[in-house]
Amino acid sequence: MSSIKPSYVRHLDLKGGRIEMTHGAGGLASAQLIEEIFARHFTNDWLDEGHDGAVLPPMKRPIAVSCDAHVISPLFFPGGDIGRLAVCGTVNDVAMCGAKPLYIAASFILEEGFALSDLNKIVESMAKSAKESHVAIVTGDTKVVEKGHSDGIYISTTGIGEKITDFPISGKNARPGDVILISGSMGDHGTAILSKRENMSFLTEIESDTAPLNDLIEKVLSAVPDIHVLRDPTRGGLAATLNEIAHQSGVGIFLNEESIPVKPSVAAACEFLGLDPLFVANEGKVIVICNPNDAQKVLRIMKVHPHGRDAAIIGEVTQENAGFVEMKTLLGGRRSVDWLNGEQLPRIC
Amino acid sequence: MSSIKPSYVRHLDLKGGRIEMTHGAGGLASAQLIEEIFARHFTNDWLDEGHDGAVLPPMKRPIAVSCDAHVISPLFFPGGDIGRLAVCGTVNDVAMCGAKPLYIAASFILEEGFALSDLNKIVESMAKSAKESHVAIVTGDTKVVEKGHSDGIYISTTGIGEKITDFPISGKNARPGDVILISGSMGDHGTAILSKRENMSFLTEIESDTAPLNDLIEKVLSAVPDIHVLRDPTRGGLAATLNEIAHQSGVGIFLNEESIPVKPSVAAACEFLGLDPLFVANEGKVIVICNPNDAQKVLRIMKVHPHGRDAAIIGEVTQENAGFVEMKTLLGGRRSVDWLNGEQLPRIC
Incomplete structure (x- = not known):
């Protein structure tokens, strides 16, 4: 996620604005969306580097990786939203490997016309859940599809963590008597x-x-x-x-x-x-x-x-x-x- | 991706079959889709473990991570398809960090009614591109959305690799005279x-x-x-x-x-x-x-x-x-x- 904000850009209208196709075209509008919504909430050293990927410290223990696509409907529900779900779901999948989740990569598929206010709320909720889970959202991607080819927002997350124990923890490992x-x-x-x-x-x-x-x-x-x-x-x-x-x-x-x-x-x-x-x-x-x-x-x-x-x-x-x-x-x-x-x-x- | 195939299941119809909502519901139909399309093409030790995540060996050098959502239209085009694009795009983003890409996590958002023959072709192409790039697709996820809420298939990929050089390689690093x-x-x-x-x-x-x-x-x-x-x-x-x-x-x-x-x-x-x-x-x-x-x-x-x-x-x-x-x-x-x-x-x- 790059960090570009030439001074001549008007700020995004986070109250009444909506996602446009240009927000996914890789130009100035994409850069502004990343800067004013994603980078603002997710800020950390890796993301702020503004590269297409993140370079993380070595991991001396085995590494657990898990990914999930989130397509929940409705996006906001009692007890959470798609953003909280995306972070917690992936944190949990990494933890289920017997590992300590450390990093998350997140990619977004946005529908043309999606309210920027909803996107902002969801991204804020992701940032909050990441903080609660002590993981950093270190890299990401945003794509936009035409109205009618998505359902507001889909979020794919990949979690990376470090194994805690040396014991094998696996669905293959249940034993009679357990x-x-x-x-x-x-x-x-x-x-x-x-x-x-x-x-x-x-x-x-x-x-x-x-x-x-x-x-x-x-x-x-x-x-x-x-x-x-x-x-x-x-x-x-x-x-x-x-x-x-x-x-x-x-x-x-x-x-x-x-x-x-x-x-x-x-x-x-x-x-x-x-x-x-x-x-x-x-x-x-x-x-x-x-x-x-x-x-x-x-x-x-x-x-x-x-x-x-x-x-x-x-x-x-x-x-x-x-x-x-x-x-x-x-x-x-x-x-x-x-x-x-x-x-x-x-x-x- | 789990590996479940009770003997009473009829095989998927890879010629005339289509994606149904049940293929994303986490039950038997999901397991069969994973088994007969994804696991068959992507097979490797990590994926075959059948856990929700993969446990990879330690990485003693800095780790590069990058992710991308792929929403290309059309899905098949001269010189490639969405599957080849998803693997190569992510391999390249990791390589751009000055790293050697090793692993990919892939999540799929499928539209109800999508032809299984097309899905099979795309997954096969991903497997081929992964082999060509010497990376393993180690974990994944599949979701299905109702007809009209996607455009056949979207693929999100996250790549993980190990840094090759100790020099910082970054968009911030261009110097006059270069x-x-x-x-x-x-x-x-x-x-x-x-x-x-x-x-x-x-x-x-x-x-x-x-x-x-x-x-x-x-x-x-x-x-x-x-x-x-x-x-x-x-x-x-x-x-x-x-x-x-x-x-x-x-x-x-x-x-x-x-x-x-x-x-x-x-x-x-x-x-x-x-x-x-x-x-x-x-x-x-x-x-x-x-x-x-x-x-x-x-x-x-x-x-x-x-x-x-x-x-x-x-x-x-x-x-x-x-x-x-x-x-x-x-x-x-x-x-x-x-x-x-x-x-x-x-x-x-």
Whole structure:
């Protein structure tokens, strides 16, 4: 992102202005957009260099990298916005590798006619979330497409971090006997998005849980370095993520429905919408799978953290039933928690 | 990208199939799309791990990172496609930091109804370009938006590499007396795109120059580590890039029009379209600014490289006229090469 502001340029109209095709053409208008919105909020030594890329210090430990495209609709929702989601989502994906997120690269696809005031709000929110997560947005790119070829704004983010422990942390690493923990209530994010989309104002307003989990994970890993699996149950929810782990590790997973935290308001909204909270996306929760001996310690650490107050032990890893997830239901029966087959919630992240 | 293929799934129809909303919902359809298109072409140890992120080896030298969103239209054009462009563009941006590109993270925004055959072609082209550039596509993400909210496919790529030299290479680093070189002819990419878009088949088909420049740059840097500026003249062309450098370094730039290589077919097309080739994007060219003593050596190295055959010395850096670019024209006059002010070519990368 370059830093060009010849004195003859009039400032952007951040109240009534809109994105024009010239803002993506690489000329003066692009430079001004970068200068007056992106560089202003994201300022740091790397970005201020004004090169097309950033040069970062060496990293002596293994490096974790993760990327995400964010196409959520609506852009602003109870508990967050696409900017906060983009930063937290990527921070979390890097943290799930057992790493400390340090840097983010962000690219923007803007639709012609998009309000500069909304862009400014979103970029400001990204800057705030980056500060909260202690990561720097070090490089970026902006493109503009014609009206009708986007939906306001899409944001792609790539996070880079340094591994904390030497233990392998992977979806392939769940072992029979391991305990499964979750850091809080299930289904908040997806339910908040859908409630907003469907204008369900008659329900209590449900807030997305969008939050950076790197601090919580760092605390867990400092106390218990030998964590087997870390995974955030985003798209497809707890069910899809646990099925993936069961498949990758070649193990069975057995859940206890009673112990899975779901907020009453979320449960009510899901019932109304015909959704199962276990299949609904979360954006501020982590699944931790570890040795049974470590489980209580992990639980205690999570419970004292602001993002882990409702943490719970929800099940265990089994040798039998490999590749599948089963659950003891509230009524005492057993049911299979299957893959999400059809479309559930498009564009929730 | 996870690797899930339960045996009951029918294979994707790569001939007649189309992208559906479920392909982005995080369930079984998403997993299948990843497995049968992305993972199949991009396969490498990091990606095959099936985690949401990749864990890479430590990097003991400074790390270069650059990202780009690609929204080019049309998706397939003479000399390339959006996939080749996404890989080469990011490889080049990392190389421009004076670094050796090693890894790419790629995220995809797909439009409902997009032909799977086109997606497959694009992903295959990315894999081929990655191989050609000796980089691995180590992690990714896929989202789907409803018909009418994208334009088939947008690709965001982030490249990561290791610095080659210890000399600072930056747009701030051009010094009076320095010599300016370019690796080949100007305007090929943008002119190819516009000719295709305008159906100008009566002209000779002009090909985009889309190509990875990392090998050429590595060879230049091994011979002459003290290069001052490396920059690829993409959006806004040679003119915008040199104006940026003049501004960032606080120097003047003086060009000799006669020495700037432009293919006759590109010059003719530009005249017809009312464009100036100096303002038209390139995707396989690099501007090198170095000490006058090193210029002939750099020129020789570029000229023996397949991507630098038409390399030329095109001008010099001056103390006077700081912040501006001036050119001695073919007719012997002098003219200012100004910033690109209006919209020239939207969606050329």
